[in-house]
Amino acid sequence: MSVANPEPELEEPVDIHARIRDAIETDDVDGLEALLATLTLSDALREILQFPPKERDRVFGMLHADRAAELINEAPNEIAVELVERLEAGTAVHIIDELDSDVQADVIGELSDEDAEAILAEMDEQDAADVRRLVSYDDGTAGGLMIAEAFTFHEGDTVGQVLRRLASDDEDFERYRGQHPYILDAGERPVGVVSLRGLLTSKRSAPLSGIMTPPITVSTGASLDELRDVFDRHAFLGIPVVEADGRLAGVVSRSAMDEAVLEKAESDGLKRQGVVGDELRSMPTLLRARRRLAWLSTNIVLNIIAACVISAYEETLTAIIAIAVFLPMVSDMSGCSGNQAVAVTMRELSLGLVKPIDAFRVWAKEASVGVLNGVVLGILIGLVAWVWKGNAVLGAVIGFALALNTILAVSIGGVVPLLLKRFGQDPAAASGPLLTTITDMAGFFLVLSLASAFMPWMV
Incomplete structure (x- = not known):
């Protein structure tokens, strides 16, 4: 067993x-x-x-x-x-x-x-x-992203000196982040760069000036977009950063640039949701509450403005109570369309594909999309209102209001970030509240004013 x-x-x-x-x-x-x-x-x-x-x-x-x-x-x-x-x-x-x-x-x-x-x-x-x-140096520039440590030699140094240093126990190697040896002149200005292949195929006694190639450099004030363009064109792990007089200031790495791009995208996304700074729940409660309230209290004012529009049409709402059902639909759907336009403009701004001077071109392209989407969405919600409430005129009013508001929303969503950028404001933080307020007010106004005009055929 x-x-x-x-x-x-x-x-x-x-x-x-x-x-x-x-x-x-x-x-x-x-x-x-x-x-x-x-x-x-x-x-x-x-x-x-x-x-x-x-x-x-x-x-x-x-x-x-x-x-x-x-x-x-x-x-x-x-x-x-x-x-x-x-x-x-x-x-x-x-x-x-x-x-x-x-x-x-x-x-x-x-x-x-x-x-x-x-x-x-x-x-x-x-x-x-x-x-x-x-x-x-300013944040978001090459100077603000670079490290001061650079793997440097001078024109008179030899291949053997570089190889001996590579074989040493220099603790700074971990901080060089894959840099090639940069060659400096007597004034500490980068005049060349040496590849590993060049070092291994040259005699140890060969001077670095004989095997170096001209370096590609960026200024300390180069923007994040400019850095990304350089790294996109060249498969470098790092790029020398120079002062206005040409002296070497440091080296900016590809990883530092990638991290900065990611942080900017995350920061912009948080700002659009009203979260300012790198908020984490381990931070003091009062600090987190104060930061959020700064944005939420502004939204109270904006919502009061939108409520005033509704208040002006109380008689229409009382006479045709069914309209109240569709007011949030019109404002919300238009707001979604506008946020799509904001997202595209913010992405093109970050990629350097548009500038404030392109506002009219951006508006024309967004308006064409708004017309197509507005007509389709207006027909759909108009049919829903007609079938639901059994009133064709009500359906036409709701559908027409949504179509017009959608065109307005995408036009604003596409252009407002550019205008804010033009006047030195943060488009990521301000575009959302402005868009929401305008689409809400315009949506309420369009629905209620059209309903007032066609009230005899709707009651």
């Missing part, structure tokens, strides 16, 4: 959060490091951000500088700034030293002047000077 094997006992799931808390409470640095090492950076950051601020501070005070720097680098900029500004200057410096110069500038540039100077005073003199220089 055989005996069945007993069922294996299931292991209880490991409560990482509780174990991290235990390590914090017992000051177990090695245990904390070991626990975080089992997690991906994103998971480790998520676990830490679930703790109250004081316990987060203890975590970053306990961690080795390189581990803490990896977590700071993984965090969104606003969270990274909050984590660093709560640390003592001595601890913060050890962590900052492990970051690339562009990340150092992003974090220190957002700190208060007092906190920033306290950290810079503790840093290496040259590193602090690089950070101060990088902070001075």
